[in-house]
Amino acid sequence: MAVSISHLGYRKLSRVIFEWQAADRALLLALFILLEVSSHWLWCLFVWWRQDIYGSYVDMDVLYPLWIGLTLMVLFFSWMVSRLSPIREDTGSLYKWQAIIVTLYSLYIAVVIIVMGYSSLVAGVSLVGGAMLGMVLIRRRYVWKAFLGHIALIFLVTLIPYFGFTIPNLRQMTIASFPLDSYNYLTYNEMTVIENAISASIFQNGTLSWDSFNQLRFSYAFFWRTTHIYMALPKAVFIIYMFRTLLLILDNSKAEIMQYANQDELTQLKSRRYGLTQMQQALLAMGDKQDFSVILLDLDWFKSINDNYGHDVGDQVLSEVAQTLLKSLSEESIVSRYGGEEFLIVLPDTQHDSAMTIAKQLRRDIAQHVIKSDDGTDFNITASIGVYTLTHDERARIQSEYKTLALEESTQPLAESQKPRKKEADIDKARTNKTSTQKESSQKTRAQKRISHRRKRAATEILKAQLPSDICQRLICIADKALYEAKDRGRNQVVSANDMLAAEKDKISVLYAIS
Ligand SMILES: Nc1nc2c(ncn2[C@@H]2O[C@H](COP(=O)(O)OP(=O)(O)OP(=O)(O)O)[C@@H](O)[C@H]2O)c(=O)[nH]1
Numbered sequence: 001m002a003v004s005i006s007h008l009g010y011r012k013l014s015r016v017i018f019e020w021q022a023a024d025r026a027l028l029l030a031l032f033i034l035l036e037v038s039s040h041w042l043w044c045l046f047v048w049w050r051q052d053i054y055g056s057y058v059d060m061d062v063l064y065p066l067w068i069g070l071t072l073m074v075l076f077f078s079w080m081v082s083r084l085s086p087i088r089e090d091t092g093s094l095y096k097w098q099a100i101i102v103t104l105y106s107l108y109i110a111v112v113i114i115v116m117g118y119s120s121l122v123a124g125v126s127l128v129g130g131a132m133l134g135m136v137l138i139r140r141r142y143v144w145k146a147f148l149g150h151i152a153l154i155f156l157v158t159l160i161p162y163f164g165f166t167i168p169n170l171r172q173m174t175i176a177s178f179p180l181d182s183y184n185y186l187t188y189n190e191m192t193v194i195e196n197a198i199s200a201s202i203f204q205n206g207t208l209s210w211d212s213f214n215q216l217r218f219s220y221a222f223f224w225r226t227t228h229i230y231m232a233l234p235k236a237v238f239i240i241y242m243f244r245t246l247l248l249i250l251d252n253s254k255a256e257i258m259q260y261a262n263q264d265e266l267t268q269l270k271s272r273r274y275g276l277t278q279m280q281q282a283l284l285a286m287g288d289k290q291d292f293s294v295i296l297l298d299l300d301w302f303k304s305i306n307d308n309y310g311h312d313v314g315d316q317v318l319s320e321v322a323q324t325l326l327k328s329l330s331e332e333s334i335v336s337r338y339g340g341e342e343f344l345i346v347l348p349d350t351q352h353d354s355a356m357t358i359a360k361q362l363r364r365d366i367a368q369h370v371i372k373s374d375d376g377t378d379f380n381i382t383a384s385i386g387v388y389t390l391t392h393d394e395r396a397r398i399q400s401e402y403k404t405l406a407l408e409e410s411t412q413p414l415a416e417s418q419k420p421r422k423k424e425a426d427i428d429k430a431r432t433n434k435t436s437t438q439k440e441s442s443q444k445t446r447a448q449k450r451i452s453h454r455r456k457r458a459a460t461e462i463l464k465a466q467l468p469s470d471i472c473q474r475l476i477c478i479a480d481k482a483l484y485e486a487k488d489r490g491r492n493q494v495v496s497a498n499d500m501l502a503a504e505k506d507k508i509s510v511l512y513a514i515s
Contacts, residue, residue, distance in 0.1 A: 013245045017136060022091075026098050027084040029137040033105050034077040036235065040112065041070045043230065057220045059172040062115060066170065073108060098138045105130070106146040110153050115170045116228070123154070125232040129239035136246065171224055264337040266315055267322035275336020275344050279472050282334060282348040286395065293355030293389040295345040296479040297325075297362065300382045300491040302341040313373045317381055321366055328365045329358070344476065352389035352498050359385045359494045367492060382492035386482030389498055390475055395467075402468050 016025060044067040047054050084097060109126045116122065127150050134143035160167060262274035270278065279294075286292055299305075299321065306314040318341060325335050325343060338344035345362075347355055366383045373379070468474070482497035489495065 013242065014249045017246070017249065022098075022138070023084050023094050025137040026094065026101065027081055029134065030077055030080045030084060030101055032133070033101070034074065034081060037070060037073045037077060037108070039234075040231065041067070041074055043227065044070060054223060056216075057172065057223045059168075059170055062168045062170045066111075066115060069111070073104070076104070095139065099142050102134065102138065102142045102146045106149055110150065110157075112231070114157055114167055116224075116231075119224075119228040119232070121228045121232045125236045125239070127151075129236055132243060133239050136242070267319050267337050269322050269326070269343070270334065270336035272336055272338050272344070275334055275338065275346070276472050278334045278336075279344075279346045282346060283390075283467060283471060286348065286392075288396075289392050290349045291351045291389050291391050292395070292475075293347040293350040293352065293387065294475050294479045295347065295355065295359050295362070296338065296386045296476060296483045297343045297345065297359075297383050298385075298483055298487070299341040299366075300384055300487075302381075305379075305381065309373055309375075309377070309379075313371075316373065317371055320369065320371060321381070321383070324365050324369050325362065328362055338476075350389070352387070352391070352496065355387050355389050356494065356496055359387045363492065363494055384483055384486035384491045385494040386479040386484070386486055387494060387496050387498075388475060388479040388482060398471070399467060 016028065020028075044063060047058050047063060048067070051058075051060065080097070080101065084094075109130065113119065113123045113126065127147065131143055131147040134146070157167065262271055263269070264271050269275075283292060299317070302314065302317070305317055318337075322335075322337070322343070325345065329335060329345065332348060334344075334346035334348075336344050347358065350358070363383055363385055367380060370378050370380060478497045478501070482495040482500055485500060486493050486495040
């Protein structure tokens, strides 16, 4: 496995997350840790090399054991990088190594944070950033436990000095010309307070000039701040970059999933589900004086095309018919593949005459379109079409009918719901045999409140409910009847459901009846 960290961009990271095996991801984490530990090792080397300058800010007695520990860590993680890839198949052993990586790294980071006199920058980046990165690359459960362990450790380290224990601290300021080593486990702020006090005293006694002491203090602070930045910032930038890329991946994945869900793969038209959702939205957005038309189109004798020319040619026909539809229709129309060789076209704000004209044009366009199959055969296909228009008057009628019925339904359970409560109250009464009028009146008030609350909720629901939830299916069902009529009449024609319904007027109330 070749890991190129410099190119760990969008594509690489998506491969790491979605395609790499768990062992490779653990290996990548081990590699990151190796890089971090190595950078700390180099820091020790640098301090040791320039100890003439930096030796007065660093406790060399603590540095050497730390350096040895770091060397062991570098060796261990180098070995681990070579150890992880071959155990791809062995999950048990992989989990074991993942747990070891997390534990070791957590302990290591804890030691670094402690011996450096607790740097909030290093601690914050290591804790939050390290946990985030770990969760992308290895078992989240282990990383979560390690994260909690770190938090417990922070509390422990904060409390330990108050119990009289001294924690070794790498940070030290030695003033050579003054017999005082300010050495303790202190935070920056505590240290600064003491330094100020010492400097004031020194200044007063004239042992060390104010300027020299201040210079020493500033160099000391500068050295340690630079160290913290060296240890924390590159890691922070890298982790944030990783997460920025990760979020990009998630955004793209979401867009891809939505596209799969909303688009029919073969025809590139809207999927049935998405077409219906858009139809519902268009219906609700319909103006008071607007009509709403639905066209259901089914290809004729499509099975025989599959049988005669093969399934691939059948697919080609579907795709070409879809293109013909898109070309012939305006952008406002909602065109979806409703079933195998069935297409649903929704025309918001379109009167019946216009919808019929559009449907007839579609029929002609499809019939005139020549399909050229790969084997050199040319043929034509026809379609049968059913058209239904929901006029604004009809819509208003359904709406008012629906509201009346919905209101009736919502008040019914309220009256029912009072009965068992009354019964319960009666039983209670008999049991306790207490006739406390105060108790009764408070029970009544509570029941009334409950009822009025329910009524309010029901009223809001009715206000929101403009049309029955299955209104789309009902409209399509009417158009479907016209489509079947077109098939019955010999195919390759357009039939108006409105004309059919006008012929048998009573049928409409049956179709709209709310079950
Ligand atoms: N190639 C292809 N065929 C499909 C697809 N979806 C459905 N079909 C086929 O479409 C055919 C539809 O056949 P039928 O329902 O009998 O309809 P028909 O042959 O068009 O007959 P009528 O509708 O009565 O004119 C079936 O053979 C399905 O296998 C598809 O995505 N690709």
